[in-house]
Amino acid sequence: MELTNKKLSMDEFLKIREEVLKTWPTGEQVRDLEANIRYALSVPKNKNFALRLKKAKHDQQVLTQPRAGVALVQDLIDLLRYLAEEGEADLLPVTIDSYTRQNRYENCELGIEESRRLGRSMLNGFPVVNHGVYAARLVQESLDLPVQARHGTPDARLMSEIIHAAGWTSNEGGGISYNVPYSKDVPLDKSIKDWQYCDRLAAIYEENGIPINREPFGPLTGTLVPPSMSNAVAIIEALLAAEQGVKHITVGYGQCGNQIQDIAAIKALEQQTEEYLSKFGYDDVIVTTVFHQWMGGFPKDEAKAYGAIANASVTAALAKVTKVIVKTPHEAIGIPTKEANANGLKCTKMVLNLLADQKTYMSKKLKEQMTIIKEETDCILNKVFEVGNGDLAIGVVESFKRGILDIPFAPSRYNANKILPARDTYGAVRYLEFGNVPLSEELKAYNRYMLEKRGIIEKRPVDFRMTVDDIFAISEGRLVGRPSNFRK
Amino acid sequence: MELTNKKLSMDEFLKIREEVLKTWPTGEQVRDLEANIRYALSVPKNKNFALRLKKAKHDQQVLTQPRAGVALVQDLIDLLRYLAEEGEADLLPVTIDSYTRQNRYENCELGIEESRRLGRSMLNGFPVVNHGVYAARLVQESLDLPVQARHGTPDARLMSEIIHAAGWTSNEGGGISYNVPYSKDVPLDKSIKDWQYCDRLAAIYEENGIPINREPFGPLTGTLVPPSMSNAVAIIEALLAAEQGVKHITVGYGQCGNQIQDIAAIKALEQQTEEYLSKFGYDDVIVTTVFHQWMGGFPKDEAKAYGAIANASVTAALAKVTKVIVKTPHEAIGIPTKEANANGLKCTKMVLNLLADQKTYMSKKLKEQMTIIKEETDCILNKVFEVGNGDLAIGVVESFKRGILDIPFAPSRYNANKILPARDTYGAVRYLEFGNVPLSEELKAYNRYMLEKRGIIEKRPVDFRMTVDDIFAISEGRLVGRPSNFRK
Amino acid sequence: MNSNGKTVVIGVIGADVHAVGNKIIEHVLTSEGFNVVNVGVMSRQEDFINAAIETNADAILVSSLYGHAELDCQGFREKCNEAGLTNILLYIGGNIVVGKQDFAEVEERFKKMGFNRVYAPGVRIEEGIKDLKKDLGLV
Amino acid sequence: MNSNGKTVVIGVIGADVHAVGNKIIEHVLTSEGFNVVNVGVMSRQEDFINAAIETNADAILVSSLYGHAELDCQGFREKCNEAGLTNILLYIGGNIVVGKQDFAEVEERFKKMGFNRVYAPGVRIEEGIKDLKKDLGLV
Ligand code: B12
Numbered sequence A, B: 001m002e003l004t005n006k007k008l009s010m011d012e013f014l015k016i017r018e019e020v021l022k023t024w025p026t027g028e029q030v031r032d033l034e035a036n037i038r039y040a041l042s043v044p045k046n047k048n049f050a051l052r053l054k055k056a057k058h059d060q061q062v063l064t065q066p067r068a069g070v071a072l073v074q075d076l077i078d079l080l081r082y083l084a085e086e087g088e089a090d091l092l093p094v095t096i097d098s099y100t101r102q103n104r105y106e107n108c109e110l111g112i113e114e115s116r117r118l119g120r121s122m123l124n125g126f127p128v129v130n131h132g133v134y135a136a137r138l139v140q141e142s143l144d145l146p147v148q149a150r151h152g153t154p155d156a157r158l159m160s161e162i163i164h165a166a167g168w169t170s171n172e173g174g175g176i177s178y179n180v181p182y183s184k185d186v187p188l189d190k191s192i193k194d195w196q197y198c199d200r201l202a203a204i205y206e207e208n209g210i211p212i213n214r215e216p217f218g219p220l221t222g223t224l225v226p227p228s229m230s231n232a233v234a235i236i237e238a239l240l241a242a243e244q245g246v247k248h249i250t251v252g253y254g255q256c257g258n259q260i261q262d263i264a265a266i267k268a269l270e271q272q273t274e275e276y277l278s279k280f281g282y283d284d285v286i287v288t289t290v291f292h293q294w295m296g297g298f299p300k301d302e303a304k305a306y307g308a309i310a311n312a313s314v315t316a317a318l319a320k321v322t323k324v325i326v327k328t329p330h331e332a333i334g335i336p337t338k339e340a341n342a343n344g345l346k347c348t349k350m351v352l353n354l355l356a357d358q359k360t361y362m363s364k365k366l367k368e369q370m371t372i373i374k375e376e377t378d379c380i381l382n383k384v385f386e387v388g389n390g391d392l393a394i395g396v397v398e399s400f401k402r403g404i405l406d407i408p409f410a411p412s413r414y415n416a417n418k419i420l421p422a423r424d425t426y427g428a429v430r431y432l433e434f435g436n437v438p439l440s441e442e443l444k445a446y447n448r449y450m451l452e453k454r455g456i457i458e459k460r461p462v463d464f465r466m467t468v469d470d471i472f473a474i475s476e477g478r479l480v481g482r483p484s485n486f487r488k
Numbered sequence C, D: 001m002n003s004n005g006k007t008v009v010i011g012v013i014g015a016d017v018h019a020v021g022n023k024i025i026e027h028v029l030t031s032e033g034f035n036v037v038n039v040g041v042m043s044r045q046e047d048f049i050n051a052a053i054e055t056n057a058d059a060i061l062v063s064s065l066y067g068h069a070e071l072d073c074q075g076f077r078e079k080c081n082e083a084g085l086t087n088i089l090l091y092i093g094g095n096i097v098v099g100k101q102d103f104a105e106v107e108e109r110f111k112k113m114g115f116n117r118v119y120a121p122g123v124r125i126e127e128g129i130k131d132l133k134k135d136l137g138l139v
């Protein structure tokens, strides 16, 4: 089948499905799609992820969601219950382990065994495919909140079958965002096709009366990604999902650290997603937003980690996103204990509550940054459509080949790796090397100008050294990686 | 001697001094003023509080300062060293115990003894008068950072003699701010006179080449004080200090919780302090600002406390104050351990660093709030001058009598206790009952309008119940005390 | 509010000026029907005791926020006894010791000093009122 | 930068895609004069070992960030020995276990598995290079 941005027919879908269900024995458990839908219909509405987000958006409420996943079923249930009760989480995740993400289900078996033997989780998440649909239903039934699968899986088709059949009403990911930052050799046409399947599957549930939320992974590599690049990817994935019939989309953004730029980026993302969706005729899609607290290297000191977490929460609150993905005071060390995880949630919740009735007011600066981000994003998206001859899916593959889409620090060999980002002197992330990213001359000049300003202030050339310093900066307790001899 | 806002003559000063030094045996140690000055001159310039603040203001840097004090000398030194090293504090305090604040030096003796006997501090601060000037010098000499006395003492004359003679280069307090929130029966004319003495003493050091910083206590009762009321008091104390010859003044403000109102209040405070000082001819005073993290009831949960601390730090960073007084995760429970104290500092520092190169940009809303606060403050100050027939000191006494100056929840019987504050629906603190505070009809209407809006949203009358709910709100994890049946 | 016939003396002991809780406590006790005698902040043991004698009070609720209660309350129960208030209920609450300490130990220390009930930081007055009603046979 | 004559294989083991540290490590080692062979993210034990044989490497620096190193490294030293790399230095660093664990224990576990040096979370590559120079007799 040729790659194209068109809704999969039921025939095509079912043909692929045949293959997918065979990739691991637990696939057999979910063969009866109608039965799966019947089960999903029985899940109480208050546990529906899509509806919960819709309500929050309407109420202008900002919801909290942790990351959490362990190897064994009962441990997972205990963990998630704790985060709901003690951590006051509004939404629950099941974070899937890294072997499952690479479809290495045999490794998972070993991980599950070893976890049982040693009495501690040897996997960095929950191997949902290995555990199968009945375990996944047990998880969902044991909880009173909506549940989402969070992972990083280029080919999540079997996983998606299992989770939706288990009544999990949200799935994170996308053909770009769960490939380029999360794998090394998966071709983009393959991951896009595989995510068209996941999107179509979600839409089938939707068409049968079960709203399903889909969430492109906004932060990508979480490391100095210029807002226009991640926004462009998020908008593309929203369009691809909408084409398959998805009606509830949460577009995401990972905090860069300059408050004005971050707020501008989220507002631009929300507005442009809606604009592009309606431009292409997807009118009945409900768009919500997610803000990821700082996704790069974290400070080791827990008090400082709290500072980073709360600072991000302020931005989320002022930008009035629909939900925040929460970090923990253990972030720099490892998967958090349940207590540390709850603490991250409570710290975040406190800030969100303190600012619940407040928002950002428009300033000249905010308007300016929104304009820059929107124009940059338009430049990128226009080119993507152009090189795809109007077909978005083809345009994406071609754009990665040419470096029109280019994600800093991505492990994928299908990524050009030609752009280089760095912070300007105010901490906003700018393009240092443009690679082949098709910004207008004016926008390039703006980026250059902002970085030159930093160069002058720091008395050093604008080059890779800045980027490296910026990568370490936050874990060392600053936003901008100033040279060691820097004194203002 | 009649109360009047005029610089004390050297004769008057020395006559009072005679009496002051006799109030406790350690007074004898500081009798030789010239020797004290010589000693103070020997303190390295990098430990001068006034100069450090001046530099920070120039560099647009926000400094951190903890609260900290224990009963015994060596324990105090260990504590402060720890806060400097582990907590990365920029400025050090010595918090003075509550008996000393009431000049109950005999009680301090017992507290010191019991602390020695039980091996833990039985006092909530450092009894500097009892320990005397040599101990106070030892403290100062053992530290590498500027040191300030922080207390709450209506009559701090002996204490001030001792601390400045020990080379401590900053003293917090003022005739209003260290009386009305901190005592029950001290007449205002007495505390104002006693603080004229403290100010004059600071100025004598200043005139002899030792810059001394003076800091009115901005937050007052820390409980829903409308910004214009605390700003009016801070400006008055700045003027009173300037008249005595003080050249380095840090005006303070305690976070109310609505970010825009807080930033507006600080900016208004700084600008109006400078305007009033220059209007009265005090042209060479260096004005810096201090922001107090939330001063009311704190959440017990430590993760939530971090949230409150970091949220306050964001406001401080965006408002670009000169220093922040830092709370700790133990705030709701008791005097913090040194670790908890350092954690509060590190969390704050992290946020300040993340936002070091960022600031607030002017919006319509911010301008509006600044205007409101400035106009309210002018209304109050004009009346204070009027009822004092142009003499500020007399005006203050008269204003408290008439309730022109009126501090919510103050313990002093010289406070009218007629105003009642409450939050509007955005969390900004407004006047609910005006008492005799002389706001213009327009400003009253604005306050009423903002509160009525909340009443309508919450479907309840605008009354004392709101105030009570607001008092508990933050310790229960919200800013605005909504009724229990409240749903947006 | 209907009176419940019981009289309670409240106040903040020692050199302590924390006034907010005290005002709230007066407000809540009154609305619960108690006859409240508030000696206010910065009160000495004698202020509490005299007020209790004068009003024939059933209980004294001591607040201490600033950390010096251990010093300020030395001999309080004995003074009550000397004054003939042998059966009066003595409660204490607030932030009654310096710093974060193991509360079970703190409670024991204050019980030894003769307090009938001892409350941990942040326990709201509503809790205390429940106990008070029980101890006074109102429920 | 002058070459110091030593060759190091680096990479990220298992299904781990954390690429940022890996790029930094390559950058720093190169600028310290090492000949760096980077097998990149998501590398198998064999990828490291083959690269080491081909380039006659002096050391293998394994990164693992995502928590599965205990599983991914089972039998690594034995495979090196089988391949004739009997004297090669094996270092490992990153976030090598799941969650916050007592590091002394973690270190012991990995030393038993045959690693010469084991680094705690957030220890920067500069630290590792100091040790490497020592172990390779460069200082
Ligand atoms: C950015 C990031 C991501 C990005 C990575 C993008 C990319 N492709 O590179 C994304 C978002 C994709 C991601 C995904 C995941 N991540 Co991640 N991620 C991080 C994060 C925040 C920063 C990593 C980073 O780039 N640091 C900056 C670089 C420069 O530092 P570094 O990698 O630590 O490397 C330095 C040192 O460690 C050292 N070093 C490294 N190796 C060696 C070797 C030797 C011999 C020596 C001497 C030194 C040394 O030197 C390097 C340079 O100084 C860390 C947490 C943290 N550290 O703050 C989590 C973290 C590593 N991730 C984690 C996890 C679990 C995941 C996921 C499973 C997802 C999840 N939780 O949802 C997936 C796994 C995907 C996969 N299959 O690998 C966990 C690992 C948990 C554990 N070990 O217990 C961490 C610790 C977060 C946490 N506390 O939960 N992640």
Ligand code: B12
Pocket (backbone or CB within 6 Å): B067, B095, B097, B098, B101, B124, B125, B151, B152, B181, B182, B220, B221, B222, B223, B295, B296, B297, B298, B299, B330, B331, B332, B333, B334, B335, B336, B409, B410, B411, B471, C015, C016, C017, C018, C019, C020, C021, C022, C024, C025, C061, C062, C063, C064, C065, C066, C067, C068, C091, C092, C093, C094, C095, C096, C097, C098, C099, C100, C119, C121, C122, C123, C124, C125, C126, C127, C128, C129
């Ligand atoms: C506001 C405040 C101030 C204001 C007080 C203004 C005023 N005049 O009222 C100011 C700024 C002036 C101030 C000064 C000081 N404070 Co102060 N302050 C606070 C703070 C933040 C809130 C207190 C408050 O108003 N809470 C709201 C009210 C409604 O609650 P509440 O007072 O706790 O009362 C409720 C309950 O405790 C309970 N309750 C109270 N008593 C009783 C009795 C019984 C029987 C029962 C059942 C219940 C009960 O019911 C009340 C209503 O629900 C607390 C910390 C906190 N709690 O967050 C520190 C705190 C009380 N202060 C403290 C200290 C040390 C001081 C100072 C020495 C200064 C300093 N650190 O620089 C001075 C002391 C001055 C003096 N001589 O007393 C410490 C006490 C430490 C300790 N015990 O170990 C605290 C705990 C802060 C801390 N962690 O360091 N403070």
